[in-house]
Amino acid sequence: MTASLIPIWSVDVVGSILMIVFAFVSYGMSLRLKKRDPNNIILTYLLWVCLALFVFAISRSAGHLLKQIFLLIDRRDLWTAIQPFSGAVNTFTFIVVASVTLFFERTWVIYGTILKDRQALQNAHEELLYLNQNLEQLVEKRTEALVISEQKYRRIFEVSKDMILVTRRDGRIVNINPAGRNMIDVQSASGGEALDHQYFRDFLSGSGDWGAISRHIENRGFISSEEFDLVLKNGVRRRVLLSGSLAKSPSEDGETIHFLIKDIEQRRLMQKQMAQADTLASIGELSSGIAHEINNPLGIILGYTQLLLRSEDAESDRFNDLKTIEKHVQSCKAIVEDLLNFARTSSPQKENLDIHGIIEDVIGFVRHHSNLENIDINTDFAPRLPLARIDEKKIKQVLINLLMNAIHAVEREGTITLATGINAATGRIAVEVSDTGHGIAKENLSRIFDPFFTTKPTGEGTGLGLSVSYGIIKGHGGNISVKSEPGQGAAFTLTLPVSPPHSGR
Amino acid sequence: MKLNRILFVFSAWMALWLLTPSAPALATQGHAGIEGVWVHQFAHMFFLFSMLLLIYWLRQAGLVKRPGWRFIQYAALFFILWNLDAILVHFLDEQVRAVSVNHLGNWKIQVTAVDGYDWLATVYYLTKLDHLLCVPAMIFLMMGLRHMLKEVPPATTDKGGRR
Numbered sequence: 001m002t003a004s005l006i007p008i009w010s011v012d013v014v015g016s017i018l019m020i021v022f023a024f025v026s027y028g029m030s031l032r033l034k035k036r037d038p039n040n041i042i043l044t045y046l047l048w049v050c051l052a053l054f055v056f057a058i059s060r061s062a063g064h065l066l067k068q069i070f071l072l073i074d075r076r077d078l079w080t081a082i083q084p085f086s087g088a089v090n091t092f093t094f095i096v097v098a099s100v101t102l103f104f105e106r107t108w109v110i111y112g113t114i115l116k117d118r119q120a121l122q123n124a125h126e127e128l129l130y131l132n133q134n135l136e137q138l139v140e141k142r143t144e145a146l147v148i149s150e151q152k153y154r155r156i157f158e159v160s161k162d163m164i165l166v167t168r169r170d171g172r173i174v175n176i177n178p179a180g181r182n183m184i185d186v187q188s189a190s191g192g193e194a195l196d197h198q199y200f201r202d203f204l205s206g207s208g209d210w211g212a213i214s215r216h217i218e219n220r221g222f223i224s225s226e227e228f229d230l231v232l233k234n235g236v237r238r239r240v241l242l243s244g245s246l247a248k249s250p251s252e253d254g255e256t257i258h259f260l261i262k263d264i265e266q267r268r269l270m271q272k273q274m275a276q277a278d279t280l281a282s283i284g285e286l287s288s289g290i291a292h293e294i295n296n297p298l299g300i301i302l303g304y305t306q307l308l309l310r311s312e313d314a315e316s317d318r319f320n321d322l323k324t325i326e327k328h329v330q331s332c333k334a335i336v337e338d339l340l341n342f343a344r345t346s347s348p349q350k351e352n353l354d355i356h357g358i359i360e361d362v363i364g365f366v367r368h369h370s371n372l373e374n375i376d377i378n379t380d381f382a383p384r385l386p387l388a389r390i391d392e393k394k395i396k397q398v399l400i401n402l403l404m405n406a407i408h409a410v411e412r413e414g415t416i417t418l419a420t421g422i423n424a425a426t427g428r429i430a431v432e433v434s435d436t437g438h439g440i441a442k443e444n445l446s447r448i449f450d451p452f453f454t455t456k457p458t459g460e461g462t463g464l465g466l467s468v469s470y471g472i473i474k475g476h477g478g479n480i481s482v483k484s485e486p487g488q489g490a491a492f493t494l495t496l497p498v499s500p501p502h503s504g505r
Numbered sequence: 506m507k508l509n510r511i512l513f514v515f516s517a518w519m520a521l522w523l524l525t526p527s528a529p530a531l532a533t534q535g536h537a538g539i540e541g542v543w544v545h546q547f548a549h550m551f552f553l554f555s556m557l558l559l560i561y562w563l564r565q566a567g568l569v570k571r572p573g574w575r576f577i578q579y580a581a582l583f584f585i586l587w588n589l590d591a592i593l594v595h596f597l598d599e600q601v602r603a604v605s606v607n608h609l610g611n612w613k614i615q616v617t618a619v620d621g622y623d624w625l626a627t628v629y630y631l632t633k634l635d636h637l638l639c640v641p642a643m644i645f646l647m648m649g650l651r652h653m654l655k656e657v658p659p660a661t662t663d664k665g666g667r668r
Binding site: 001002003004005006011015016019022023026030046050053057088090091092097101104105 | 541544545548549551552554555556558559562566608609612613614615616617618623626627630633634635636637639640643644646647650651653654657658659
């Protein structure tokens with residue numbers, strides 16, 4: 001193929017010149033870039049790439065231009081001498097450009113890390129600057145927030161109805177809230193007796209209680225909802241629910257224990273009463289079932305006994321035997337009747353009645369049938385008492401039971417008082433029968449309403465009187481309770497429903 | 506100090522080696538003939554490979570979204586094409602000697618391909634215009650740098666001399 005040399009020659013010459021020009025310009029630009037941001041590693045890298053390309057372009061283009069010049073002036077021998085050197089330089093510059101290029105990835109990663117670090121430093125610097133400029137304001141704000149927070153928690157501490165107590169690990173009281181002070185009756189430092197000299201273990205009833213609390217806290221770091229008895233200054237015991245945990249406060253030297261102590265005495269009493277009521281209800285159901293089963297055979301025995309009595313001579317031994325049977329069967333029937341009353345199988349026939357009248361009747365009845373020579377029976381009636389919605393016969397039975405028990409308790413000499421009143425909280429009539437007798441032992445208090453429980457000698461009582469009274473009062477929707485201290489008498493209180501307002505007196 | 510001493514010993518040794526009259530280097534391997542072409546071709550391939558990697562990394566880093574780096578990517582692409590062109594030319598006329606060129610005078614040349622492959626002569630003639638590839642590569646490099654100059658704000662110096 002024959003072709004013109006001009007295109008190749010002109011592209012070679014012009015291209016070589018342009019390569020040199022552009023290489024210079026590019027290198028100049030990369031230098032300017034580098035000057036603008038001397039610490040930028042990417043721009044440093046670009047400078048190296050441009051420098052390598054610059055050397056490559058100069059070497060190659062200069063070689064090409066020299067070749068064309070030597071060929072034009074017909075000095076091929078000179079070009080033949082230079083050609084290997086020019087070619088070697090070109091080869092070397094390729095390798096340099098390629099080698100520098102291979103560093104791009106690492107350079108970029110380093111650049112990214114530098115940027116990240118720079119940003120982090122910048123952020124830290126800005127934050128420091130902000131803190132420096134606004135320190136006073138920030139401290140003021142934080143102080144205000146702390147004061148509010150302190151007030152909030154102080155208020156919780158002060159107004160809590162439960163005891164909040166802070167002690168050292170040995171139980172020495174460090175701080176106690178007003179509710180706690182009231183409960184265990186200790187004074188604050190300002191109130192006289194210093195708290196520093198008081199130990200919480202002195203208020204615990206059991207000698208090993210503090211040891212148990214300490215062990216719990218030692219092993220687990222806390223104690224949760226454990227029941228203990230506190231002994232107050234007047235010797236009264238109070239059941240409490242205690243929770244506490246070990247805390248290391250930075251402002252105090254050493255560890256402290258923070259306690260939350262809840263008074264559950266009332267709740268415990270209520271639970272006891274409820275348990276007793278449940279027990280009595282169960283016994284009532286059982287008694288009712290047995291009484292029904294026994295009542296029918298007793299009726300038949302009594303019927304046949306009375307039938308046999310008709311045909312017997314009144315003077316005969318058989319007649320006397322039958323009379324004995326009749327007497328005991330009737331006694332059994334009375335007991336069964338009492339059991340049924342306790343179980344409230346028959347509903348009361350309620351009427352609107354004046355309780356004072358009923359009390360007077362009962363006192364008159366008792367005075368008539370008992371020897372009350374040295375026993376005073378007083379009344380303390382509240383004025384304008386509403387009518388009670390009660391079954392007269394049954395309530396009379398209850399009052400007779402209570403009065404007879406009181407007479408038995410005071411023995412030969414003493415005072416029995418029957419007082420009435422209205423319970424402001426429930427709006428119910430309250431009747432209290434109190435005596436100055438020997439009182440009831442503490443261990444018997446929870447059992448006195450149990451059927452067949454009696455402290456009287458065998459044969460003097462069936463132990464059903466108070467059980468029947470309990471059943472009757474519960475049957476009226478009322479309540480019966482007892483308070484007694486041994487040697488200081490006893491007081492039974494009945495609460496009874498009143499008649500609806502429209503019924504009037 | 507240690508580096509300077511090493512450089513001095515090395516320079517002295519090189520000078521001695523150049524000035525000493527040459528003798529047959531029987532203990533070392535010769536590097537004449539076609540070996541130089543092979544080295545040159547390897548250098549082209551290395552250059553081509555590095556440009557391919559550069560494009561890959563620029564795209565991986567998402568830099569091609571910026572105009573400056575995008576033009577540098579184009580420059581790399583044209584350098585790849587130029588390297589392919591150069592490798593082909595060296596292969597045809599220096600490695601396999603598939604073409605021969607005779608100067609006929611009067612700005613005319615005779616390009617002869619082996620075995621009468623005339624198209625190969627045409628291809629060879631066109632590949633000799635390699636500046637049509639390497640000059641655009643340099644132009645794109647220059648444009649890329651110019652965009653970067655626009656992106657990087659001029660340096661300002663405060664009283665303390667810190668940026």
